[in-house]
Amino acid sequence: MPSSTRVRFAPSPTGYLHVGGARTALFNWLYARHTGGTLVLRVEDTDAARNTAEANEAIFEGLRWLEIDWDEGPDVGGDFSPYRQSERREIYDRYFSRLEEKGCLYEDEGAMRFRMPNQPVEIDDLVCGEVRFEDRQDPDMTIRRADGSYIFHFVSVVDDIEMQISHVIRGEDHLSNTPKHIDLYRAFDAAPPRFAHIPLILNQDGSKMSKRDQGASMQEYIDGGYDPDAVRNYLLLLGWNPGDDREKFRREEMIELFDLGKVNRSHARFDLEKCLWMNQQYLLKMPTPKFVKTAVVYLEKTGLSLEHVSRPLEVIELFQEKIHRLAELPEMLGPFLQDEVEVDPQALEKVRSREGAGDLLTALNAAFESMDAWDPESLETALKATADEAGVKPGALMFPLRFAASGRPHGPDLYPMLALLGKDTVIKRIKVTISLLS
Template identity: 35%
Template sequence: MGGQFLLRIEDTDKARSTDEHTRVILDGLSWLGLDWDEEPVFQGARLARHQELADRLLAEGKAYMEEGAIRFRLPPGEIAWDDAVHGRISFQGEDIKDFVILRSDRTPIYNFAVVVDDIDMRITHVLRGDDHISNTPKQIALYRALGAALPVFGHVPMINGPDGKKLSKRHGATAVGDYQHMGILPAAMRNFLALLGWSPGGDREIMTQDEMIQLFSFDGIQQKSAIFDMTKLEWMNGQYLSATSAEDLYPLVAPQLERLGVNGNRDAVLKAIVAVKTRSRTTIDVARQVAVRLDAKFVQLDDKAKQAIANDPAGYKASLEASLAALAATEWTASALEQRLRALAEERGVTAGKVFQPIRIALTGGTVSEPVNELLYVVGKEGALKRLEQATTALR
């Protein structure tokens, strides 16, 4: 659609609009990679302009004084617009009470301030939550009273939690920036948010920002409420992690490794990131899995691993002992390790999985990982053999 992206901080409610709240907004947009085209406009700094136009409406008889406040005189008749999402919406002026536009302390209310600011900023499209539909006839009446052309109004569906109720703090993180600290990539978050209430058509879900811009149309906006599904967000984030290079992930993972107390060198960390990123949902997952591969102290048997050992402890131990002996003299490359382990399975008359899984459990504490030959390579010969030996000793 082209155009410009302008940012306005609506800070007329001084009790709620602190510098900290403003910083959360600016940091969140910056993290998402949504860059505004001009300097942000602070609504509170435009008080004189709001007062000027309220006084003009008063002088023209379109508003009146009541208990020190200026109240807008809402004209009778139909107030209608063609909503970009819902189609034609109509109200009757007689059903809407006259409303205050300037309080007795000479500060504007929301419905008046946004109209004045939108006119002065030459806003052409007002897209917002459909909980604002009831505000729109009041604002349209103000546009008309001020002699200004109407923008295109479009009311998008609300975002609900998994329980179908309006998204709130009880559903978890609600500020965009919170998800940065949960290990979500900004590109994944952008993609996920764009699909809340909008679809490009078909089953397409993973899109770059440029692709979303090209594909966007009002026709794709849905009218029903969208559901914020954290599981879906983590799945999408996993897709982006898989497609992101280890080099690009390193700056995000390294600080988390430092907090965990892992002191792996850059090359070792990069090698581990490559191995685990396709099975991770967040950068926190990546860091945890990297930590397991670089430092044995992070190996903790999960319930499935414990059950696998309990099903056949003697077989588990015997397999590890055989693998330990076979691997000691094996060249430490992924291909050579795979060949040796498959040969070992043939020698023992068992499937390759019977050899691979005990090694996986001993090295990671879990039953799911990258291919075992790659896992061994990432952990390194000295570390891997030591873990295998410790695992066999633990069963004695």
């Protein structure tokens, strides 16, 4: 049974999709799906001077990336078409006339203004509860510019009436605007929808998150090689929780559990660390073939070529449990991509400070040179035997060896890494390191 719930996400295409906007879209989408209702995507492009086609595309791309799908919108149509405000001129004119006939408007320097009744208004907000505006002092609001184009507050209300929106779920920054909107509904003799004002997302320091701030643009997540499932999950937790300790939710699970009544009332600070952790968790649990495939697509997009890497898929697989996001991959792939190893100076010092590291590497080199098989198991056996002979613990060999093979203190599991690097490369690099140490 389809419900009559109709919600909308109404972005203005003036830039990329903001993380706050993405979460607003997410909550709208979840509510629509949870209730079996309809999600409308409406493009609020009434300010021609500020809107661009690129921004429009970026917003669509961001939503699709998060797998937020809509039922009605500029690209898919619907019963209340068109869904771009720039194409709804006649509708606004019609509503405008109604206000004009009722004597609600007057002209001011060519623009048209709506006389604010400034009567008390009470909102029963689904998130904030009952909010009363008693002592209102709003100035008359402009609803049409001198050039004939309409202003946000007006078109937003008209469209919500026309598109039969039942629930307006939007950022809390609109809570203070709501009385003005209610005045318009009253002027049109229309019943206002239910409102749900969701808290904002702030920066680490509590300031308002804006354009340049880290994590603000959805593009950062796309470019950074995040898993959309992880980002969606993290965003969901910024302002909503199921009331218990669970915090990882599959897409279907979110839909089932989501409820506006459980949305928080206070603002949340954005924590990139936790977002990265969430992403790492998702990468870790991803089926390996999917991880590899996703990584390959990502690397191709960044223009990094694995042409000269033998067994590239196995190499990528090595890093699944080591990275937080795919953007870390190009850097980490270094030892596989370049002939010469880039030496981490601190790691070099650490190896230097270990007594006998050079001798151990020499012994290791000899052992490796005589090996026929070159697989993780054989390598492990050879290393342990060498350690035994030298009277040291295997651990004493592993760090110098890792450093020799990759130039770095960290990396994937040692033996599989050596195996994939290949015998020639590893031996060559051990020799270089020995000379570096002497």
